[in-house]
Amino acid sequence: MFGGLREKLLVARNRLGSSIYGAAATQSPPELGLSTGKTAPAPETSKPISPLSPTFVDKVRVLITDRELIVSEKDVSDALSELEMTLLESDVAMPVSDAIISHVKISLVGKHRKIGDSVDALVVGALKSALLDVLGSGFNLADYVRTHNRPVKILFTGVNGTGKTTTVAKIGAYLKKMGFTVVIGAGDTYRAGAIEQIGVHAERIGIKIIQHQEGADPSAVLFDAVQYAVSHKIDVVLADTAGRFHTKSNLMSQLEKIKRVMKPDLVIYIDEAVAGNDAVIRAAEFEKTVGSDAVILTKADMDSRGGAAISIAHTIGKPLMFLGTGQGYDDIIPFEPEQVVEDLLGGGT
Amino acid sequence: MADSIQQMDQRELMTLQHYMKEYGQQAEIFVGQLELLENGRMEAHAAIEALEAMIVAEDAIVLHQIGGGASVKAKILEPDKVLLSIGAEVVIERSNKDAIEFLKERIIEMEASQKKVSETLDRLRGQMNEINKRLEAGYQQSVAAGQEQE
Numbered sequence: 001m002f003g004g005l006r007e008k009l010l011v012a013r014n015r016l017g018s019s020i021y022g023a024a025a026t027q028s029p030p031e032l033g034l035s036t037g038k039t040a041p042a043p044e045t046s047k048p049i050s051p052l053s054p055t056f057v058d059k060v061r062v063l064i065t066d067r068e069l070i071v072s073e074k075d076v077s078d079a080l081s082e083l084e085m086t087l088l089e090s091d092v093a094m095p096v097s098d099a100i101i102s103h104v105k106i107s108l109v110g111k112h113r114k115i116g117d118s119v120d121a122l123v124v125g126a127l128k129s130a131l132l133d134v135l136g137s138g139f140n141l142a143d144y145v146r147t148h149n150r151p152v153k154i155l156f157t158g159v160n161g162t163g164k165t166t167t168v169a170k171i172g173a174y175l176k177k178m179g180f181t182v183v184i185g186a187g188d189t190y191r192a193g194a195i196e197q198i199g200v201h202a203e204r205i206g207i208k209i210i211q212h213q214e215g216a217d218p219s220a221v222l223f224d225a226v227q228y229a230v231s232h233k234i235d236v237v238l239a240d241t242a243g244r245f246h247t248k249s250n251l252m253s254q255l256e257k258i259k260r261v262m263k264p265d266l267v268i269y270i271d272e273a274v275a276g277n278d279a280v281i282r283a284a285e286f287e288k289t290v291g292s293d294a295v296i297l298t299k300a301d302m303d304s305r306g307g308a309a310i311s312i313a314h315t316i317g318k319p320l321m322f323l324g325t326g327q328g329y330d331d332i333i334p335f336e337p338e339q340v341v342e343d344l345l346g347g348g349t
Numbered sequence: 350m351a352d353s354i355q356q357m358d359q360r361e362l363m364t365l366q367h368y369m370k371e372y373g374q375q376a377e378i379f380v381g382q383l384e385l386l387e388n389g390r391m392e393a394h395a396a397i398e399a400l401e402a403m404i405v406a407e408d409a410i411v412l413h414q415i416g417g418g419a420s421v422k423a424k425i426l427e428p429d430k431v432l433l434s435i436g437a438e439v440v441i442e443r444s445n446k447d448a449i450e451f452l453k454e455r456i457i458e459m460e461a462s463q464k465k466v467s468e469t470l471d472r473l474r475g476q477m478n479e480i481n482k483r484l485e486a487g488y489q490q491s492v493a494a495g496q497e498q499e
Contacts, residue, residue, distance in 0.1 A: 004458055089451075091436040161378060193370060200367040274382070274462075277437045302382075302465050304458060307437060327375070327473065 001325065002306030005090045006344050009127065012083040013345070016076060016123045020108070023075035073109045080105060091276035091307025096134050096314045103130035128341050135337035136313035139294045139321040141171070142178045145236055148265060151183075151229035153237045155222075155264035157255060157290060159282055160243030162272045163298040163324060165194060168240045169201030171296075171322070173329035176205060180235040185225030186211035187218040187258065190242035198240055205329060208234075218242070218254065219261040226262050239264065246285040255290050266293045268321065273303035280311045287316040298324035301331075309340070362487045365480055372477045379470045383463060390459045393452045400449050403428040 080101055087097040107126035145152045154171075158164050165188060172182045184202050186209055188194035195211050202209035210225040222239045229237045239262060244251035259267070269292040271279040283295055295312050300323040303309070313320050320335040403411055403425050413423035431448035434440050443451065 004461075085435070085441075088437045088439045089435045093437050094439060097437065163378075166375075193374070196367050197371050197374075200364065200371060203364070302462060302469070304461060305436070311437075327469070 001300050001323070002303065002309065002340075002344060004304035005306035005310075008086045008090060009344055010346075012079070012086045013120070013123050013127060015082055016079040016104075016108075016126075017119045019076045019079040020069070020071055020119045020122065023069065023071060070110065071108050073105065076105070076108055087310075090305040090310075093277055093280050093307070093311035093315050096311040099134050099314060100130045103133050124345050128345055131310070131341045131344065132337055134310065134314040135340065136319045138335045138337050139319040140334065141175070141321060142180075144266070145175065145178075145180055150233070150235045151226065151237050152235065152266070153226055153229075153239065153262055153264045154266045154268060155239045155241065155258065155262065156268050156270055157241055157286060157292065158243060158270035159245055160191075162243065162270055162275075164188075164243060164270045165198050165240055166201070167270050167296055167298055167322075167324055167332070168198065168238050169205060170324065170329050170332040172202070172207045172238055173205045174322075174332055175236050175238075176207065181233075182207050182236045182238060183225055183229050183232075183234045184209045185222040185237060185239040185262075187222045187225075187240050188242040189214055189216045189218050189221060194240075194242070208232075219258045222258055222262040237262075246282070246289045252289055259290070267291055268294050268296055269318075270296045270298060271308070273297040273300040273306075273308045273323065276303075276305060276307045277311070279308040280315050283312055283318075284316050287318060292316070292318055294319050294321040296320075296322045296324065301325040306344070309335075359491070362484065362491070365484045365487065368480050369477060369484065372473055372480065376470060376473050376477065379466055379473065383466050383470070386459050386463045386466065390456055390463070393456050393459070397449050397452050400431065400445050400452075404445055 083104065084097055084101050087100060088094065092100070104126045107129060108122070156164055156168055168184060172184055175182050184198060184207055186195045186198045188198070189212060192214070195214060199209055199211060208228070210221060210228050212221045212224075218241060222237075225237050225239060228234070239258070241255065241258065242251070244255065246252060267290065269283050269286050271282055273279065275282070279297065283292070286292055295316070295318055297303075297309055297312070297320065300309065309320060309323065312318075322332050323335055325331045325333055399411065403409055406425075406428075409425040409428040410422055411425060412420045414420045429445045431443050431445055432440050433443050433448050433451060435451065
């Protein structure tokens with residue numbers, strides 16, 4: 001997952017590190033007499049040269065590894081530009097890429113750094129902190145269900161063909177595994193075969209499904225699903241809906257009606273990670289039109305760039321909840337920003 | 350009793366058919382993605398070819414397709430400056446050589462993605478074959494049961 005971005009970030013990280021080393025090498029302190037060109041005043045009393053006097057190698061060691069350094073903006077500006085290109089080429093949205101660069105710059109520039117420990121750790125620390133800042137805090141669905149009145153009603157929205165119905169089934173399986181009872185509302189009454197599809201999923205994972213005929217009013221189906229959950233003390237209602245683009249006003253009105261009727265606790269927007277920046281733009285449009293509380297990105301296993309996953313939370317201001325990573329019901333992982341950043345940057349702090 | 354066995358088989362057959370349909374739909378989506386990636390790869394190759402030709406072309410004159418099979422001779426004003434969409438809807442100016450390098454990297458990325466999608470598609474087709482075998486066996490079984498009843 002996000003292998004391309006990981007490789008590019010490694011290059012950018014090394015470049016930043018080299019820039020800081022380079023800055024250290026050019027900022028030789030006067031007391032070492034390496035680059036000032038001035039002759040040090042002769043001592044009043046000459047002392048015998050101790051066998052322990054620092055050699056040139058020692059001086060360089062002090063200069064490179066032990067000395068305190070002030071990183072200037074100029075020192076890292078080229079490396080930061082390259083980092084910006086790396087992020088943009090990975091489809092990280094421009095405002096997000098700007099936020100990351102700005103964060104890294106603030107973390108590195110103008111501060112006294114004891115660079116002896118590890119320049120790499122310094123750079124990785126700055127990158128990690130910048131990425132965590134834009135990734136937000138994630139969304140723990142199990143905790144949400146535990147701490148809210150049951151049934152928790154979750155409405156899934158999104159454009160066509162992104163794997164919404166399969167994701168609803170995966171989340172059903174996930175919640176069931178976490179010990180919750182679940183009912184699925186087959187609210188996609190529009191797409192041919194959608195009711196059958198979610199029906200087969202529900203049967204496979206052993207979850208009750210509420211369904212009407214194809215072409216029925218989805219609001220009615222989902223209202224029934226909520227009623228069923230209330231009367232059977234079910235913990236979670238998962239409401240599937242037909243895929244739609246935000247530009248289709250009639251379908252968006254239908255979604256508004258569904259929201260009025262079933263009063264969802266959470267509206268989840270689903271899109272595919274491989275869509276990159278398009279997914280981010282669509283999520284922002286959906287957020288503006290119908291609102292959303294969290295986002296799920298499918299097909300993350302096929303996305304080498306990772307741009308959508310990095311950008312979406314910061315762009316729409318809503319957390320990323322899950323990443324879909326394959327065909328099986330277990331192929332869905334809760335989005336944990338720390339884990340993602342750790343995977344992208346590896347150890348180093 | 351025979352009826353109930355037959356009914357159960359029918360239900361299983363129907364479920365298997367649903368699985369087939371669902372896997373078929375997923376396979377279609379992946380085939381679509383493969384096509385998109387292949388188109389992107391071919392486009393990038395064509396762009397590299399054009400960029401390389403622009404540099405060596407005399408007076409930077411190239412044939413520019415305008416659709417409908419028609420082409421015109423066009424003079425590139427600045428053959429070494431290329432406006433390149435690098436991602437995230439950002440377009441930047443790069444030198445001809447850098448643009449070619451960028452496109453070559455993109456091709457490698459797309460080929461890696463194609464490999465992943467192909468692997469998933471192969472897995473899916475393997476599962477579809479398994480279901481198909483079970484469907485076939487179920488069908489043969491129900492035909493045999495029908496003949497016994499006669």
